[in-house]
Amino acid sequence: xxxxxxxxxxxxxxxxxxxxxxxxxxxxxxxxxxxxxxxxxxxxxxxxxxxxxxxxxxxxxxxxxxxxxxxxxxxxxxxxxxxxxxxxxxxxxxxxxxxxxxxxxxxxxxxxxxxxxxxxxxxxxxxxxxxxxxxxxxxxxxxxxxxxxxxxxxxxxxxxxxxxxxxxxxxxxxxxxxxxxxxxxxxxxxxxxxxxxxxxxxxxxxxxxxxxxxxxxxxxxxxxxxxxxxxxxxxxxxxxxxxxxxxxxx
Ligand code: XBP
Ligand code: MG
Numbered sequence: 001x002x003x004x005x006x007x008x009x010x011x012x013x014x015x016x017x018x019x020x021x022x023x024x025x026x027x028x029x030x031x032x033x034x035x036x037x038x039x040x041x042x043x044x045x046x047x048x049x050x051x052x053x054x055x056x057x058x059x060x061x062x063x064x065x066x067x068x069x070x071x072x073x074x075x076x077x078x079x080x081x082x083x084x085x086x087x088x089x090x091x092x093x094x095x096x097x098x099x100x101x102x103x104x105x106x107x108x109x110x111x112x113x114x115x116x117x118x119x120x121x122x123x124x125x126x127x128x129x130x131x132x133x134x135x136x137x138x139x140x141x142x143x144x145x146x147x148x149x150x151x152x153x154x155x156x157x158x159x160x161x162x163x164x165x166x167x168x169x170x171x172x173x174x175x176x177x178x179x180x181x182x183x184x185x186x187x188x189x190x191x192x193x194x195x196x197x198x199x200x201x202x203x204x205x206x207x208x209x210x211x212x213x214x215x216x217x218x219x220x221x222x223x224x225x226x227x228x229x230x231x232x233x234x235x236x237x238x239x240x241x242x243x244x245x246x247x248x249x250x
Contacts, residue, residue: 005237006017007119007148009169009198010110012126014185014205017100017134020050024087024130028055031086035079035179040064047207053159054186056084084127090174092133092197101202105228110139112230114146121149121169123182125159128152130239149173161188166196178244181237183228190217199240201233 013019014173025046041049041062052061059080063069064234069128070076113120123133135143144150149172156164170177182193185205192215193200202220204210210221222236 003176003178004243005181005234007121007175007178007181008109008233009121009123009166009172009182009193011186011189012122012124012131012134012185013183014190014208015103015203016106017102017138019100019130019134021046023100024055024091027087027091028059028083029089031083031148033085034090037083038068046083048076048193050186050207052152052159052186053220055087055127056080057159059083069153070210080217087202088127091130095130095133095137098137100137107138109228111148111232112216116230117228119148119173119175120146121151121173122147122150123165123169125165125188126152126155159188160192161195163192163196166193170198172197178241181233181240183233184220187214187217190220192248193221199237199244201236203228 009055012017013024017023020162021043025041025043028046029040032139037172039062049058049062052058063080064074070079074161110120115128123128123232124131128150139146149169151160151165151169151172155168156162160166166177166182170180173180175198178199182189182196182200184190184193184200184202190200190202190213200217200220202213202217204213210218213221
C-alpha cells in the first residue's frame with residue numbers, strides 16, 4: 001500500500017527565506033565590527049563558508065585559515081561563541097526590522113498544509129533564537145501553532161549533512177521517513193534528508209544553484225515552474241516513494 005504524505009519537514013535558511021547573504025552574513029560582519037575585529041566576509045567568501053553548517057562551526061572554520069585568529073584552540077572556541085552570540089542578536093534585529101522576506105508561496109503552503117491536516121516540523125541547523133526571530137516576523141507571535149516539532153541546532157550533537165536532526169523530527173512526530181517530505185535548498189540539507197531516508201524536494205537557493213548541486217541530488221530538484229504548492233508536493237512525494245520501492249525491489 002503506497003505511503004501517503006503525512007508531514008512536511010521544513011529546512012529554514014535558504015528554503016523558507018533567503019536568509020544568508022543579506023541576513024546571517026551581514027550580521028556576522030556587524031559582529032566582527034562590534035568585537036573590534038577587522039574581519040569581513042564578502043558575498044563570495046560567505047558562499048564558500050556556507051558549506052560548513054552552523055554559524056559557530058563556520059567561524060571556527062574561517063579562523064583555522066586566519067593568521068590573526070587566536071592560536072590556542074580554547075581561545076578560538078571562546079571567541080567563536082562570543083561572536084556567534086553577537087551575530088545572532090544582530091540577526092534578530094535585522095529580521096525584526098523586516099529585512100528578510102519569505103520565499104514566494106512558502107507561508108501559504110504552511111497554512112494550507114495545516115488546514116489539510118498534515119503535520120509539520122522545522123528541521124534546521126540554525127539556532128532556536130534565529131528560528132524564533134524569523135518565524136515571529138513572517139507568521140506572527142503564534143507561529144509555533146503551525147508546527148508539531150521544532151528541531152534546531154541546539155537539539156543535536158551533529159549538524160547537517162548528518163541525518164540526526166531528521167531522525168529527531170521523525171521521532172517527535174511519530175512517523176516513518178517515507179511518510180514525510182523534506183523541503184530543502186542545499187547539498188548539506190539534501191544529503192541529511194537522504195541519509196535519514198526521507199523523500200526530498202530540493203528547491204535551489206541563491207548560494208546553491210541547481211547547476212552546482214552534486215549529481216546525487218539532481219533528481220530531487222523539481223522543474224523551475226513547480227511552485228510551493230501542496231498538490232504538487234503530494235505528487236512529488238508519491239513519485240519519490242514509488243521510485244524507492246522500485247529501487248528496493250531491484
Ligand atoms: C543553515 C546554516 C546555519 C545558518 C546560521 O542551516 O548552516 O548555520 O547559516 O545559523 P539550515 P546559526 O539551512 O539547515 O537552516 O548561526 O544559528 O548556526
Ligand atoms: Mg538550508
